[in-house]
Amino acid sequence: RRTLEQYKTIDDAAMLLKKSQNIIVITGAGISTSLGIPDFRSKNTGFYSRLRELGYQEPEEVFDIHLFDQDPTIFYRLAGNILPDLEKWSPTHEFIRLLQDKGKLLTNYTQNIDNVEAHAGIRKEKLIQCHGSWATATCRKCKYKIPGEELFPAIKAQTPAECEKCIIALAEQNPGLKRKRVSNGKKKRRNAGEFDSDSDEAYDIPQPGIMKPDITFFGEALPKEFFHRLENEDRKKVDLVIVMGTSMKVAPVSEIPNFFPKDVPHIYINRDPVNHINFDITLLGDCDTIVAELARRAGWELKHRMLPEE
Numbered sequence: 122r123r124t125l126e127q128y129k130t131i132d133d134a135a136m137l138l139k140k141s142q143n144i145i146v147i148t149g150a151g152i153s154t155s156l157g158i159p160d161f162r163s164k165n166t167g168f169y170s171r172l173r174e175l176g177y178q179e180p181e182e183v184f185d186i187h188l189f190d191q192d193p194t195i196f197y198r199l200a201g202n203i204l205p206d207l208e209k210w211s212p213t214h215e216f217i218r219l220l221q222d223k224g225k226l227l228t229n230y231t232q233n234i235d236n237v238e239a240h241a242g243i244r245k246e247k248l249i250q251c252h253g254s255w256a257t258a259t260c261r262k263c264k265y266k267i268p269g270e271e272l273f274p275a276i277k278a279q280t281p282a283e284c285e286k287c288i289i290a291l292a293e294q295n296p297g298l299k300r301k302r303v304s305n306g307k308k309k310r311r312n313a314g315e316f317d318s319d320s321d322e323a324y325d326i327p328q329p330g331i332m333k334p335d336i337t338f339f340g341e342a343l344p345k346e347f348f349h350r351l352e353n354e355d356r357k358k359v360d361l362v363i364v365m366g367t368s369m370k371v372a373p374v375s376e377i378p379n380f381f382p383k384d385v386p387h388i389y390i391n392r393d394p395v396n397h398i399n400f401d402i403t404l405l406g407d408c409d410t411i412v413a414e415l416a417r418r419a420g421w422e423l424k425h426r427m428l429p430e431e
């Protein structure tokens with residue numbers, strides 16, 4: 122996208138905040154790092170960087186749907202590191218809430234799956250969770266859904282959770298099926314890499330599906346409402362775009378800035394700069410500090426216990 126030459130400074134950004142009525146906020150993991158939740162790609166601290174240190178060459182594969190179906194143990198072994206267990210929110214979430222309270226928030230497109238927006242009071246109709254969330258989980262085989270929290274014990278135990286409904290259905294369909302001894306006497310694999318440990322016998326029955334949280338994995342479609350809202354509603358209304366705490370490396374969210382009319386100003390607030398997208402105003406640094414300063418210059422009060430007292 123071409124930049125709009127008339128906007129450059131933090132005061133321009135504050136002025137745009139004051140005059141805009143339909144602001145789209147695009148967020149990523151960087152707005153939750155001050156809460157202790159790691160982002161993905163920051164050097165040393167990001168979740169993927171840590172996985173690389175553990176020897177995973179392609180850490181994004183943790184969220185690859187084809188690999189999950191082949192071997193869910195990788196996800197279950199590692200996902201405990203990013204389980205949401207917080208009821209707090211950051212000053213940046215508070216800032217988005219302030220935009221909502223002032224009637225200026227059109228939509229917050231979040232890539233985050235931590236659901237912290239809900240704790241900050243951002244209303245459901247103002248929020249698109251582009252990459253899904255932990256709120257629910259679905260069986261890969263029969264599509265049975267459960268509340269996401271029911272999966273947390275399995276994730277903490279690092280053991281793939283089998284679908285209860287499949288287990289019951291299989292037992293009903295196959296009442297006579299018993300464990301069979303495998304003819305050559307060798308143990309037969311049940312799941313990839315997993316042997317029946319207590320005997321030489323093996324399961325020779327159809328397997329239940331594995332539960333997967335409704336996080337959008339690589340290879341899966343984004344929620345329908347993402348495209349619908351963007352194309353049919355927000356594109357026509359938006360008058361300011363603020364992108365915060367995201368490296369904008371993952372499509373289609375990274376494509377959103379190219380999708381809006383050319384005269385809509387775009388502001389980028391992030392610790393590290395990006396080169397692949399043109400923003401009108403780039404404010405580099407800690408997002409909690411920057412939004413507090415922006416609010417101050419706009420003449421608004423941003424109250425949050427993580428911000429220093431004035």
Ligand code: OAD
Pocket residue numbers: 148149150151152154155160161162163167181184232233234252336337338339366367368369370371390391392393406407408409
């Ligand atoms: P990234 O880790 O790629 O980017 C986070 C950005 O936030 C980095 O550019 C950091 O510099 C910046 N950052 C971190 N802390 C900050 C702070 N306190 N203030 C300002 N900036 C800060 O995370 P995302 O862009 O969100 O997918 O990643 C997008 C998607 O990739 C995620 O949704 C995830 C991952 O695969 C799924 O979870 C399915």
